[in-house]
Amino acid sequence: AQKITQTQPGMFVQEKEAVTLDCTYDTSDPSYGLFWYKQPSSGEMIFLIYQGSYDQQNATEGRYSLNFQKARKSANLVISASQLGDSAMYFCAMRPTGNQFYFGTGTSLTVIP
Amino acid sequence: DARVTQTPRHKVTEMGQEVTMRCQPILGHNTVFWYRQTMMQGLELLAYFRNRAPLDDSGMPKDRFSAEMPDATLATLKIQPSEPRDSAVYFCASGPARDRGLQETQYFGPGTRLLVL
Numbered sequence: 001a002q003k004i005t006q007t008q009p010g011m012f013v014q015e016k017e018a019v020t021l022d023c024t025y026d027t028s029d030p031s032y033g034l035f036w037y038k039q040p041s042s043g044e045m046i047f048l049i050y051q052g053s054y055d056q057q058n059a060t061e062g063r064y065s066l067n068f069q070k071a072r073k074s075a076n077l078v079i080s081a082s083q084l085g086d087s088a089m090y091f092c093a094m095r096p097t098g099n100q101f102y103f104g105t106g107t108s109l110t111v112i113p
Numbered sequence: 114d115a116r117v118t119q120t121p122r123h124k125v126t127e128m129g130q131e132v133t134m135r136c137q138p139i140l141g142h143n144t145v146f147w148y149r150q151t152m153m154q155g156l157e158l159l160a161y162f163r164n165r166a167p168l169d170d171s172g173m174p175k176d177r178f179s180a181e182m183p184d185a186t187l188a189t190l191k192i193q194p195s196e197p198r199d200s201a202v203y204f205c206a207s208g209p210a211r212d213r214g215l216q217e218t219q220y221f222g223p224g225t226r227l228l229v230l
Contacts, residue, residue, distance in 0.1 A: 035218055043202060045221035091156065099144050099163055099210055101219060103156045 002027050004094050006104035013082045014112050020067070021077040021107045023092030032096040034075040036066065039106070040088040048090075051075055079109075087111045115139045117222035119205050125228045131193040134225045137186055138207030145188045146219060147173075147180055148204040156204075162188065163210055195229045202226050 003026040013019035025034065036048040051059045051066045059066040067076040079086055092104040118137045126132055138145050146161040160170035165182040173180065177196070182188045192199055208219035 033217075037221075043224055043226075045204065045206070047218045047220065050218060098168075100158065100161060100169065101146070103158075105155045 002029075002094065002096055002102045004092050004102050004104040006092055006107050008107045009105075010108045010110070012110050012112055013079075013086075015084060016081055018078060018080045019082055019109065021079070021090050021092075021109065023075045023077065023104060025073050025075060025092075025094045025102075027073075027094060027096045029096035032094055034066070034068070035093045035095065035101070036064070036075075036077045037091045037093065038086075038088045039091065040085075045091070049077070082111045084111050084113060115220075117205055117207050117220050119203075119222035119225050121225060122223060123226045123228075125230065126195055127230050128196055129194045130229075131191065132195045132199075132227060132229075134190045134203055134205075134227075136188040136190070136205030136207075136222055138188060138205070139220055140186070142207035142209055142220075143185075144208050144210050144219070145182060146204075146206040146208075147188070147190050148206065149201045150204060150224075151201045159190070159203075195227075197229045200227055200229050 005024045032053045034051040038046045049059050049061045049064045051068045058068050063080045065078045087110050089106045089108050091106045093101045095101050120135045144163050147159040149157045159173045160180040162182050179191045202224045204224045205222040206219040209217040
């Protein structure tokens with residue numbers, strides 16, 4: 001079975017601090033992609049970062065990095081130097097065999113000034 | 114900057130009426146997804162297409178929902194008859210097929226916010 005789990009329904013972080021959003025996944029496929037999306041209050045879904053199952057290094061995109069621990073089946077998103085504009089819902093997703101994406105339930109992040 | 118477009122952006126209708134939502138995927142993308150998002154259920158996959166052929170519509174209530182891709186530039190999601198429980202945001206997303214590479218993500222449209230009274 002393919003499954004994505006995000007156990008943190010809501011998180012708070014002080015502006016300029018770093019925050020980690022948790023994501024664990026379950027798949028028996030050897031080849032898969034892991035993605036994070038941001039959904040601000042405006043409702044759009046924005047792609048943030050990607051990690052491939054065979055990638056040796058953790059992905060980074062600006063202030064976003066992905067802490068990929070394959071043995072633990074976790075793909076946590078780290079946001080460094082949080083900004084007020086980072087307040088949003090964050091979704092973790094996995095794309096194993098086939099074309100379908102599997103999404104977690106999301107984590108609501110609030111950045112406090 | 115290529116984007117997925119969806120129309121209408123907002124729709125208010127009465128129970129029993131037909132609702133048609135349209136999506137124009139990004140040119141060159143051959144997979145198209147329809148999702149529904151509610152507070153209670155989160156993001157649910159309704160259907161997806163590859164090269165205009167439906168691959169999976171198991172997430173869709175078959176008695177009232179239908180999804181089609183009449184051509185490569187248009188995907189439609191139809192609800193007939195609509196019910197209050199269909200009130201949600203409906204997203205269309207498009208992307209290259211997985212065989213183009215694992216890193217290929219999907220790009221979401223702005224969504225259609227549907228309210229059925």
